[in-house]
Amino acid sequence: MNRIDRYILRQLVGGLLAVTFGLAALVWLTQSLRFIELVLDRGLSLAVFVQLTGLMLPGFIAVILPITTFVVVLFIYVRMNSDRELVVMRAAGLSQLRLGRPAMLLAFASVALGYALNLWLVPMSHTAFRIWQYEIRNEMAAILVQEGVFSSVGGDLTVYARLRDRDGTLRGILVHDAREAGAPATILAEEGRISNGPFGPRVTLLKGVRQQMERVPPPAGSPPGTEPTMRLSVLSFNENSVDLARATRQEEVRFRDSRERGVQELLHPDPAEQLRPREIARFVGEAHQRLAAPLTALTYALVGMAVALTGQFRRHGGGLRLAVGVGLVVALLAVGLTIGNLATRDNAFTWLIWVHATVPGAVALWWLVGAPGLPRFRRHVMPPGQPMASG
Template identity: 75%
Template sequence: MTRIDRYIFRQLAGGLLAVTAGLAALVWLTQSLRFIELVLDRGLSLTVFIELTSLMLPGFIAVILPITTFVVVLFVYVRMNSDRELVVMRAAGLSPLRLARPAISLALISVAVGYMLNMWLVPLSHGAFRMWQFEIRNQMAAILLQEGVFSSIGNELTVYARSRERDGTLRGILVHDQREPGAPVTIIAEQGRITTTPLGPRVLLINGVREQMEAGRNGQPPRLNTLSFAENSVDLARATRQEEVRARDSRERSIPELLDPDPAEGLRPRDVARFYGEAHQRMSAPLTALSYALVALAVALTGQFRRHGGGLRLAAGIGITVGLLALGLTIGNLATRENAFVWLIWAHALVPGIVALWWMIGAPGLPRPRPRPASA
């Protein structure tokens, strides 16, 4: 790598690290606001909060890395063009392809990082994130209860508390339990308290009424059974314990699992098609970093030099890439519904870069206007 290559590469690498870190931090901050209430009001420790939200970062970086690569390449080269640096380099005999070499090297590094994230780190971190969610719902279900709100714990248990005191005592409790098929239970109690046991959290209810609707037998109508109690205990963990055998999300699965899921899971054909499309999206997505970088180079390094033309180049490059991003979302949704269009995912990842490279080397094969002969 020559001195000029190192000079351009340092600017590109420093900009890519700064922009990617800043944008990832911004996205992390906006997404982590969903969990901040668990720290402020529900007693979730700050350490658990940081560990939980940090597991989302690999997925954020995998998504934004191609975009930040494009942004940095476009802005650095347009700035160098406006500062006349590229003019001097071109005057020294450097071709557009030669000037593009540092950006292509950086884009290849982004592609390698993207593959590491999509193939290994994103499934690993997303699986750990889902397990943390399960632990919060199951072992820490107490922090999910909010006063004056009907809180769903699992799919079949709803708990309401009119107020919650500082010592954790709940006042005015209503529990609707549908875990027993055909025999829903409604419990109303004056007060209660969440207790933690080795098997998960339980709520101890004091001074209440338990009402259960039982199906009628031998043609008899359903019957309502009512029982008054001084103390009663309800298992909150059992509402979510069955989720230990839940079907894993597509982002938790490796590429072989997405391409060839286990038939024993009993997946629907729609889910199998979605997994297949997701696998090809994950395999092709890192290549868009190289394609977007080539698009930025084609915009910044071609055409005539204009003293005040930087804004136009930026607008053209951003417009092209925004269109490519919108097209990619459309193709991704189409391919996950109908796998016959999976080839469009790869075309979207590769064709823009090939066209940009062809344009950058002079668009060979494109008809050129002939110069008019000079008039006598």
């Protein structure tokens, strides 16, 4: 690698790091706003919020890395062309491929990083994110009950404590449990303490009253159509316990989505899960997209090189090149989204994912080397001294 390659590569790497992390931070900021309410309701610290939402960054980077690679390659080469740097390099005898070698090195590095993200880091970080989110909603909420605040656990369970001592003892407790359909219960207790049970956190209540509405079937001999009546049942107790680990029965088993699974598990899911055919097709389509997505970084970089390095030099032609390049990649992104949705519904179209990831790059490389095989139309030049035909 000579000095020219290092000069171009230094600008490409610096631009890629700046654009990728800047765009990832912007996407992280917009997406993390969805979790502010969850964190505020549970009383979590700022550090927990940053760590929780930071686990989404690998997924964001994996999605935007091909786009930022294209943007950096296109803008750096267009700027160098506008500053006449490429004109000088071509005059020194450098070919198009020789000028594009630093961009190819950057593109291959982006492909390698994309595979590391898609095959290893993104599933691992997304799994940690889902597990942490699940614990916050179903377990940590019970531990972080604040005094004087009605803490909602999942929507079917509400806990209130008037005071909380330094040793963790809760005083003046109210628990409203609506997890049993048609029979909500309200529990009032003088004091209680939260402990870890075999199935998660639970609160032990002392000296209280349990009030529950119960359905009483109509007595025998009632006329047809008689609806059951509701009866208030009151039970005084010295000690009672309520499980706070799960707000609803449906959350007892957490389903692992496609982003938490490896490629091998997506292609060959466990039959014991009894997945529906629609879910299996979605998993297979996700596996092919995860394997083919890093290659789009190379394809988009080749498209940017083909737009920026080919064509005649124009003093004010940078804007047109940028518009053409951005338009081509926007069209490729739209086609890629359409193909991805189609392949996840019907796996017979998964081959289109690989066509989209490779064929545009091959066409751009063919155009970059001079489009061999394409017929050339040259203007006829009259020899000097020959008179022009009149009429």
